[in-house]
Amino acid sequence: MSRPTTLHVSLPDLSKMIDHSLLHPTLTDTEVAQGLETAKKYNVATACVKPYHIPFARKRLEGTSVLVCPVIGFPHGNSTSEVKVFEAIRAVEEGGNEVDMVVNVGRVLSGKWEYVVHEIRLVNEAVTGRGAVLKVIFENDYLGEKEIVKLCEICSELGVAFVKTSTGYGFVKQASGEYNYKGATIPHLELMRKHASPNVQIKAAGGVRTLDDLLRVRALGVSRVGATATEAILEEAMRRGIGNERVQVEVKW
Numbered sequence: 001m002s003r004p005t006t007l008h009v010s011l012p013d014l015s016k017m018i019d020h021s022l023l024h025p026t027l028t029d030t031e032v033a034q035g036l037e038t039a040k041k042y043n044v045a046t047a048c049v050k051p052y053h054i055p056f057a058r059k060r061l062e063g064t065s066v067l068v069c070p071v072i073g074f075p076h077g078n079s080t081s082e083v084k085v086f087e088a089i090r091a092v093e094e095g096g097n098e099v100d101m102v103v104n105v106g107r108v109l110s111g112k113w114e115y116v117v118h119e120i121r122l123v124n125e126a127v128t129g130r131g132a133v134l135k136v137i138f139e140n141d142y143l144g145e146k147e148i149v150k151l152c153e154i155c156s157e158l159g160v161a162f163v164k165t166s167t168g169y170g171f172v173k174q175a176s177g178e179y180n181y182k183g184a185t186i187p188h189l190e191l192m193r194k195h196a197s198p199n200v201q202i203k204a205a206g207g208v209r210t211l212d213d214l215l216r217v218r219a220l221g222v223s224r225v226g227a228t229a230t231e232a233i234l235e236e237a238m239r240r241g242i243g244n245e246r247v248q249v250e251v252k253w
Helices: 012-015 027-040 051-061 081-094 106-107 113-128 146-158 187-193 211-219 231-237
Strands: 005-007 018-021 046-049 066-073 096-103 135-137 162-164 201-205 224-227 245-248
Touching: 005 027, 005 096, 005 187, 005 211, 012 231, 018 027, 018 231, 027 046, 027 051, 046 051, 046 231, 051 066, 051 081, 066 081, 066 162, 081 096, 096 113, 096 201, 106 113, 106 146, 113 135, 113 146, 146 162, 187 201, 211 224
Parallel strands: 018 046, 018 224, 046 066, 066 096, 096 135, 135 162, 162 201, 201 224
Antiparallel strands: 005 245
């Protein structure tokens, strides 16, 4: 696909692309509260939180346009379908506006597509039936292109709102013996945009750490990112002259 070399964007365009991620397992309540203040300050799309922080986040974001985005089956997707449905319902009833769910990666890699379709359908119906939207996390680092394409097709058929690349915690053993992850790569984002329905939005997570990263994924058709570097990204945008009115910016590939 052709890659744009320029974009017309404003600061609100960029801030409303961001789900500010507050998901690290060691985060204290104080650190989460500070993160929610960052989400409010920069008026991002959502604050992405662990399930037990939903009421905590809802209270602190009250009166703002920042939504609450809990994760379920996170980060490995290994809960049973029944547990994921229960978790999703509880997440929405407690105030979650958008729900990010991890697929059952083992069943995907096993080619047990009937199971995968059934689970995504159940969770999507539980979420949308209560007025929220679902993002389905593939964890691309674990998958091949065949599985990514198939998941895009399934989510398109089921009318899922978003497909998402990664959790940011899908560590794979590297050649060095160390565990790391790539997260949202340009080839995978191009693949997802090609094979997902135009009605399905793409969320890039894992590795979007700079303004140039954000501009690149936007140019590929990504409408949402998961990020911990929200402040650094948006402060850099302002330093480059991006404000409330749209301006032309260069996309660096």
